[in-house]
Amino acid sequence: MAVIRDLNKDKMDVVEGSYAVAHSVKVCKPNVISAYPITPQTHIVEDLSQFIADGEIPNCEYINVESEFSALSALVGSSAVGARCYSATTSQGLELMHEVLFNVSGMRLPIVMTIANRAVSAPINIWNDQQDSISQRDTGWIQLYAEDLQEASDMHAQAYKIAEDKDVMLPVMACMDGFILSHVYEPLVLLEQDLVDEYLPPYEPEYKLDPKNPMTFGSFADPECYTEFRYLQQKAMDNALGKVEEAANDFYKTFGRYYGGLIDEYETEDAEIILMAMGSVIGTIKETIDKLRAKGVKVGLLKVRAFRPFPVEAIRNAIKNAKVVVAIDKNISLGLNEGALFTETKASLYNTSIDVPVIGRMIGHGGRDIPLSTIEKIIDDAVNVMKSGISVESQYADLKEELL
């Protein structure tokens, strides 16, 4: 159960989500920041640029690259030299990075990158969904999804802690819903420098490019050895399962704030219906649950914080006693008509003794608003599954038939 803040202890500021993230990055003391502007990520990199201009981030270079492709490519070099590195992007920018994403994870470079989640073109659309990062799920990056500004902000310290762990050494995408989290002002606790210094040790890579001890990075691997590189990346992802939990627990100990580890649960104990989701929609779902609980509907929420590594065991445990599960997705796999959380949750239950019906509902694509009524409609669907079984396994829950 999330512990957001200790009101008696914490000093709160009212800031924009992007500013909070930029501040978090600053206190994590990066050596190189390299990014290219794209809505709705821009405020983060503008704020960081201002910090640099004001001399507030010592021993740090900001590279004003000519593209996202170069933003991440530059960090390949920086990280290989042993620098702590940061970037931020979204949507088209993230898609442009695709080739570099594999390269970063394959070279085991623990870069942290904020994704201000946004829909992808065409049609061009600058508003929020999660198609951009979900489409990069197989690139070997850890993916964490934040529920609100405080979590998005705090997640960056956790991200570095996980990424740079010697048993992990994988890059992390800290995903926050574009506009909904990036552009909203909320009272929050800005990540505390003194506590971060306690929580996050300086980055000391085991291997780096150093003339005193020359090493070769990014070599050519033939069929004799390629598989083993991939296997070791998967091993690191397995290790990350524990490290995501550990980073959240340690964070709680140091800062007194907690948002769940791989997952978090809300009202699931006796829940017949469990909704699963990632990102800012969690808030809307919690509110809907409160409303329906008052009417006696036994509904709960499974918040998925880590989409990669996918928390198979944690999900199984959380939903095994439910009567129906609904996975909510702000993405679609075209040609399958399913969102990724739905597909992967179903796959996680197959070959087990857990026999819970799972349905998928896609909502909020291209920034479509998600009112409580959309969530209520989804819960109605779930009630119907309990009564009479699954009629429609996966579909949009907020489609405007009149536009078709």
Add this chain to the structure above:
Amino acid sequence: MNFLFKSGHRGCAGCCDAMVAKFTLMAAGENCIVVSPTGCLEVMTTPYPESAWGVPWIHSLFENAASVASGIEAALKAMGKDDTKVVAIGGDGGTIDIGMRAISGAFERGHDITYVCIDNEAYMNTGVQRSGATPYDASTTTSPAGAISFGNKRPKKDMPAIMAAHGAPYIATTSLGYPKDMIKKIKKAIDVEGPTYIHAHAPCTTGWGFDSSKTVEVAKLAVQTGLWPLYEMENGEITSVKKIGKQKKPVEDYLKMQRRFKHLFTKEGGDEELKKIQAIADENIVKFGLE
């Protein structure tokens, strides 16, 4: 002599990439970090778990070597280790075609890096396909000579001029025919602060089709015919030129040694084409004052 670029790599006998790499490290010395894009050099020097690189070396992708070099330079600066030199070395394709965005960005930003382009005039690693550096009428696997074609239809992209337009403080063309000149220029490029560019003409025995003992000879002929002028540019001005004077040779001497131009000597109309290539050399001779 103990070279920083080690023998035992998988390059062809007479490989031009290996020679340029070796000379580059002779010029750079131990305190450097090298970046290479995907290409022959990368593939032949780093079959895991072996490496021919006696200095720290990194390969990321085909089109981003200049960006990776920028990141290394920035990181070294941030961490107070900026006495280490950063050198990118890669093929013509990775540099002037697919790597154009990256190198343009890196030079515009003014990073203190040296970029060495090994111009073997095609995509050799993937089987001799045409690049923007392939010369007029060269037959490659994607610009083959045929019944109605004399091969590549376009002249070489003038990359040094493009880099000069970026305001690079030092640019030089070099050739494997003149190794001492090459090493001297690379050394100078590394010593000059800011982004510097070396364009190294590098005949490829396999792709161009000549005997593997003739790499240097072919390279010399490109210079002596005027087809590959050697010059230095400092802050946009040409400051030195290698005169060819009495040595000037007809382009046929250079072209006839190479399989990729064979059709010019066997196909009807070849004479006319040879005249056009001679005109390219003559223009260079006037433009750069090579005589």
